Amino acid sequence: MAGLRVDRLVKRLGNQLAVDDVTFEVAEGEFFVLLGSSGCGKTTTLRTICGIEQPDSGRIVIADRDVTALPSRERNLGMVFQEYGLYPSMDVLGNIAYGLQARGGLPKSEIERRVVEAAEKLGLTPLLRTSIVDLSGGEQQRVALGRAMVKDADAYLYDEPLSNLDPKLRHRMRRDIQDLHRAKQKATLYVTHDQTEAFALADRIGVMAEGRLHQVGTAEDLIESPATTFVASFVGTPPMNLLAGELHNVDGELGVQCAGVRLPVPPAAKVAIEDHGRTAVIVGIRPDGLTITGTEAATISATIADVEPLIGQTIIRARIGGDATVSALLDGDTGDHLSTGQVVRLGVSAEISLFDPDTGSALAS
Numbered sequence: 305m306a307g308l309r310v311d312r313l314v315k316r317l318g319n320q321l322a323v324d325d326v327t328f329e330v331a332e333g334e335f336f337v338l339l340g341s342s343g344c345g346k347t348t349t350l351r352t353i354c355g356i357e358q359p360d361s362g363r364i365v366i367a368d369r370d371v372t373a374l375p376s377r378e379r380n381l382g383m384v385f386q387e388y389g390l391y392p393s394m395d396v397l398g399n400i401a402y403g404l405q406a407r408g409g410l411p412k413s414e415i416e417r418r419v420v421e422a423a424e425k426l427g428l429t430p431l432l433r434t435s436i437v438d439l440s441g442g443e444q445q446r447v448a449l450g451r452a453m454v455k456d457a458d459a460y461l462y463d464e465p466l467s468n469l470d471p472k473l474r475h476r477m478r479r480d481i482q483d484l485h486r487a488k489q490k491a492t493l494y495v496t497h498d499q500t501e502a503f504a505l506a507d508r509i510g511v512m513a514e515g516r517l518h519q520v521g522t523a524e525d526l527i528e529s530p531a532t533t534f535v536a537s538f539v540g541t542p543p544m545n546l547l548a549g550e551l552h553n554v555d556g557e558l559g560v561q562c563a564g565v566r567l568p569v570p571p572a573a574k575v576a577i578e579d580h581g582r583t584a585v586i587v588g589i590r591p592d593g594l595t596i597t598g599t600e601a602a603t604i605s606a607t608i609a610d611v612e613p614l615i616g617q618t619i620i621r622a623r624i625g626g627d628a629t630v631s632a633l634l635d636g637d638t639g640d641h642l643s644t645g646q647v648v649r650l651g652v653s654a655e656i657s658l659f660d661p662d663t664g665s666a667l668a669s
């Protein structure tokens with residue numbers, strides 16, 4: 305397979321297991337985002353892929369070449385990192401052209417043509433002869449993108465490239481990155497802590513925490529079928545509600561008792577539960593799977609703690625007894641007349657998820 309493959313990667317930094325047995329593949333032409341909060345090991349994964357760090361074990365394969373032991377410059381990568389990695393002694397032109405010149409093999413006229421074209425695309429033409437140190441953060445970031453743009457790399461790596469930019473520049477740079485990816489059609493690996501960015505850019509997302517890759521999937525997979533309670537509580541705005549539940553067999557029918565109501569067990573979880581033989585579970589209910597309903601018995605009594613109006617939707621947070629609170633994402637005008645302190649009844653309208661309380665893993669066949 306061409307593209308990029310990370311195979312059982314392990315990297316220890318000090319006494320920290322920064323990358324703990326991470327495996328994933330990015331197909332040729334795929335935009336893959338590694339998503340996780342600060343310190344989860346995503347930057348270390350990226351630095352190992354590009355050769356700045358050496359792995360303790362595991363393999364990196366780029367475009368069908370095992371590059372694990374190769375120095376960075378022989379991996380043929382386009383890289384755009386947060387701290388820019390530009391040469392302060394050079395001007396914009398020199399920085400964009402540097403990688404091509406250092407690699408050799410291209411005539412001067414071709415290098416010039418590519419640099420002029422990239423500068424034009426990125427709005428850097430008037431700055432070509434300006435020194436890097438005289439540029440704003442946003443301009444420097446575009447120079448870094450220009451440098452990746454002129455290369456014919458086997459894969460492209462981005463480490464939080466938008467985090468130092470204001471919202472307008474961020475939007476523009478995001479479009480530039482998407483354009484570059486479309487033009488090159490290579491494996492792209494993009495690292496961020498920002499799920500909005502991940503959802504906007506990714507074909508698939510890998511969610512990392514404490515050095516481990518918890519799940520790889522589309523945004524929809526992560527939201528609808530989180531593989532662990534970590535993914536469930538990290539992804540989505542608001543994220544999935546996680547509540548204690550207990551499994552009961554009533555007249556041969558398996559159900560889960562949660563927040564005072566009995567909910568059906570999703571078919572995909574039944575086999576896993578039978579194998580497991582447990583009764584205590586964690587129940588995951590998506591915020592958009594909760595609706596305000598009438599007073600039927602199979603609804604959860606809730607006291608509204610907070611109402612957050614959005615455009616065309618409302619998020620409510622509500623107490624449901626004890627310390628437990630849930631978030632509900634209500635469509636249309638359903639939330640318009642709700643206020644803090646009001647008692648409502650919540651119905652569960654979407655399939656629930658079930659997790660093993662000991663391991664946090666989803667119970668699914």
Ligand SMILES: Nc1ncnc2c1ncn2[C@@H]1O[C@H](COP(=O)(O)OP(=O)(O)OP(=O)(O)O)[C@@H](O)[C@H]1O
Binds near residue numbers: 318319340341346
């Ligand atoms: N040089 C180092 N020595 C010891 N521990 C380190 C070193 N660099 C990073 N770490 C630790 O390794 C873990 C992973 O760090 P890493 O930078 O990969 O995370 P990250 O998810 O990219 O975070 P951020 O978004 O803040 O860069 C963290 O716990 C961090 O504190």
